[in-house]
Amino acid sequence: xxxxxxxxxxxxxxxxxxxxxxxxxxxxxxxxxxxxxxxxxxxxxxxxxxxxxxxxxxxxxxxxxxxxxxxxxxxxxxxxxxxxxxxxxxxxxxxxxxxxxxxxxxxxxxxxxxxxxxxxxxxxxxxxxxxxxxxxxxxxxxxxxxxxxxxxxxxxxxxxxxxxxxxxxxxxxxxxxxxxxxxxxxxxxxxxxxxxxxxxxxxxxxxxxxxxxxxxxxxxxxxxxxxxxxxxxxxxxxxxxxxxxxxxxxxxxxxxxxxxxxxxxxxxxxxxxxxxxxxxxxxxxxxxxxxxxxxxxxxxxxxxxxxxxxxxxxxxxxxxxxxxxxxxxxxxxxxxxxxxxxxxxxxxxxxxxxxxxxxxxxxxxxxxxxxxxxxxxxxxxxxx
Amino acid sequence: xxxxxxxxxxxxxxxxxxxxxxxxxxxxxxxxxxxxxxxxxxxxxxxxxxxxxxxxxxxxxxxxxxxxxxxxxxxxxxxxxxxxxxxxxxxxxxxxxxxxxxxxxxxxxxxxxxxxxxxxxxxxxxxxxxxxxxxxxxxxxxxxxxxxxxxxxxxxxxxxxxxxxxxxxxxxxxxxxxxxxxxxxxxxxxxxxxxxxxxxxxxxxxxxxxxxxxxxxxxxxxxxxxxxxxxxxxxxxxxxxxxxxxxxxxxxxxxxxxxxxxxxxxxxxxxxxxxxxxxxxxxxxxxxxxxxx
Numbered sequence: 001x002x003x004x005x006x007x008x009x010x011x012x013x014x015x016x017x018x019x020x021x022x023x024x025x026x027x028x029x030x031x032x033x034x035x036x037x038x039x040x041x042x043x044x045x046x047x048x049x050x051x052x053x054x055x056x057x058x059x060x061x062x063x064x065x066x067x068x069x070x071x072x073x074x075x076x077x078x079x080x081x082x083x084x085x086x087x088x089x090x091x092x093x094x095x096x097x098x099x100x101x102x103x104x105x106x107x108x109x110x111x112x113x114x115x116x117x118x119x120x121x122x123x124x125x126x127x128x129x130x131x132x133x134x135x136x137x138x139x140x141x142x143x144x145x146x147x148x149x150x151x152x153x154x155x156x157x158x159x160x161x162x163x164x165x166x167x168x169x170x171x172x173x174x175x176x177x178x179x180x181x182x183x184x185x186x187x188x189x190x191x192x193x194x195x196x197x198x199x200x201x202x203x204x205x206x207x208x209x210x211x212x213x214x215x216x217x218x219x220x221x222x223x224x225x226x227x228x229x230x231x232x233x234x235x236x237x238x239x240x241x242x243x244x245x246x247x248x249x250x251x252x253x254x255x256x257x258x259x260x261x262x263x264x265x266x267x268x269x270x271x272x273x274x275x276x277x278x279x280x281x282x283x284x285x286x287x288x289x290x291x292x293x294x295x296x297x298x299x300x301x302x303x304x305x306x307x308x309x310x311x312x313x314x315x316x317x318x319x320x321x322x323x324x325x326x327x328x329x330x331x332x333x334x335x336x337x338x339x340x341x342x343x344x345x346x347x348x349x350x351x352x353x354x355x356x357x358x359x360x361x362x363x364x365x366x367x368x369x370x371x372x373x374x375x376x377x378x379x380x381x382x383x384x
Numbered sequence: 385x386x387x388x389x390x391x392x393x394x395x396x397x398x399x400x401x402x403x404x405x406x407x408x409x410x411x412x413x414x415x416x417x418x419x420x421x422x423x424x425x426x427x428x429x430x431x432x433x434x435x436x437x438x439x440x441x442x443x444x445x446x447x448x449x450x451x452x453x454x455x456x457x458x459x460x461x462x463x464x465x466x467x468x469x470x471x472x473x474x475x476x477x478x479x480x481x482x483x484x485x486x487x488x489x490x491x492x493x494x495x496x497x498x499x500x501x502x503x504x505x506x507x508x509x510x511x512x513x514x515x516x517x518x519x520x521x522x523x524x525x526x527x528x529x530x531x532x533x534x535x536x537x538x539x540x541x542x543x544x545x546x547x548x549x550x551x552x553x554x555x556x557x558x559x560x561x562x563x564x565x566x567x568x569x570x571x572x573x574x575x576x577x578x579x580x581x582x583x584x585x586x587x588x589x590x591x592x593x594x595x596x597x598x599x600x601x602x603x604x605x606x607x608x609x610x611x612x613x614x615x616x617x618x619x620x621x622x623x624x625x626x627x628x629x630x631x632x633x634x635x636x637x638x639x640x641x642x643x644x645x646x647x648x649x650x651x652x653x654x655x656x657x658x659x660x661x662x663x664x665x666x667x668x669x670x671x672x673x674x675x676x677x
Binding site: 038064171198199200201203204205206208210212213215216228229232233236239240241242257260261263281 | 385388389393395396397439499500502504506516521523532555592595596597598600601604606637639641642646647649650
C-alpha cells in the first residue's frame, strides 16, 4: 500500500493535533490490575467497576469539564510485573495517579515505586496488614478483616445470644491464620470465652474428629477462619454429626460458592462483607442495575469497591485545580484525597490515616461499616 | 464423645484402607511404588462427577463409568510405562519417577479442563443423611465405605488364595522368572494387576469424594501421602496390612485430635508410625524375607 507523502504528513499532523488537544482536556489515570492468570478472577471485575464509573462520570460531563481517561495495564497478579507496569504508567504514560494492584503481595512490592515517585496509588482489593503503612501516597478503600471480623462477631453475638464459642481454623495458610488472629483479638475484646480451639491443614477433607470435640465442648457457635474449599465440607460434616450451631466465618467464607459446596447444609453461616448485593441502599441498587445493563452479569464485591474508588477520586478531583504541571498536580491530588467522602455502592465511605512502623503518619485506610449477613435457604440475608 | 470418635476413626480408617488396597496390590505384584495412584483416584472422582452432571447418570452407573475409565488408565499405565521399562530392565527407581510424571500431567490436565476449584456431587440421598445409633452419628456412606473396604479385601484375599489366576499372581510376586518358566502369562498378569489396582483407586476416588464433599485436582496428593504411610505400616504389598494400617492411621489421627490437640494431629500420628516401624521395620504384616501378595 502506498500513500502520498503529503497525505501521510497531513495525517500525522492531524493525529498529533488531535491527541495533544485531547490530552490537555483529559485526566489520565493508570489502572494496574491482574487481567490474566489466577488473580484475574478479581482483576477483571475490578476493571469493569472502574470502566463503568468512568463512563458514567464522562457521560455526565466529566470533572470540571475534563474527561477521565483510563490507561489499563495487566500486572498478571505477579510482583515483578506489577513493578514494571507501575513504572510504565508513572514514567512513560505520565498518569496523574494509579489504581491497583490486585493482590496484597504485589502491592507490597509495587506501591513503594509510586510512593517514591510521589504518585497516589489507590488499592481497591488489598486487604493485608501493612500496605498503607508504606507511605502517605498509598490509599485503599478495601476493608480489612481486622475491621470486619469484630463487627461480624458482635452482630452474631447479639442476634444469636451466644455466650461461648469454639474456634476452628486452618493453621498452615497465611490468610486463614491471620483471620484467626483477628478473631482471637475480637473475642478477647468482646469477652467471649473460647471452649476449644481446633485446627486443620490445607487439603484436609475430614473434620469429624475436631467437630466431635467441639460438639462435646458445649459451645454456642463455631468461629471458623477457613476458605470455602475446607469450610464448606466442614459445615456439611458438622450437620451430619448433628451439630446445628451457627458458623461465624471470615472473608474466606464470604462467597456464593458456599451454596454450591455445602448445598442444603449452608444455613446459619454468619459473614461480614464490605458489600452485599442485598443491600437496598439507592446507590447500590443503581450500581447493580448499571453494571447488569453494561456487562449482563451480576457484579461482585471487587467490582463494587472499584466502582466506588473512582467516585472517591472524582470527589477529590473536583476540588483540585489542575495546573497541567504533572508533579504539582500529583501532589495536589494527594493533598485533596484524604478529605474525600462519598456514599457509594459499598455504603458511606471516608478515609483514616494510619501510622507506619515507626509511628509516623503514613497512608490511608477505609472507614466503613461491614454488612453482616446470615445464610438462609441458599442465599445471604442481611442482618445489619 | 468417645463412641463418636471411635466411629470417626473407623470410617476415616476405611477411607485410607480403600485407597491403600490398589496401591499395595500394584506394589506387591509389579514391585512398583505407583505415585500416580493419587491421580488415578482423582480421575475416578472426576469421571463419576462428569457422568452425573453432564450425562445425568445415576450414581451407580457413574461409578461404572469411573471404573471403566480408571481401569483403562491402569491398562495404559502398564502398556505405555511399566511394560516398556520392564522390557528394558530399567532400574527400580525408573517406574516410580515415571509415575510422578504421570501424576503431574494428569493433575494439570484435569486442572486445565475443570479448573482448580472444588466441586461436589449434586446427588444427595440416604447416603449423606446422618443416622443415629444411641447418640452416635453415622452416615450411610460411611457404613458403605467401611463395608466395601472389608468386602474388597476379603474378595482379593479369597481370589489370590483359591483361584488359578490368584495362584499365578502369587507365583509371579514370588519370582517372575520361575513363573515365566512355568508357562504363566507374565505380561498379561502384570497388565491385569495394573488395571485392577487402578480401578480400585477409581472406586475409592468416587466414594471418598462423596464422603468428603470435595472433588479437586489435587485431591489425590494428601491421600497418596497417607496411603504410602498406611502401606508401609501394614507391610508393603500385603492386603490385610493395607486394611489394618488404614484403620491404625485413622485411629491415630482421630484420637490425637481428641486427646492431644488438632495442631499435633499429624505429628502424633506419623510419630507413632515411625515408632512402630523402628520396632517392626517390615511393617505389621510384612515378612522379613519379603514375600508379597
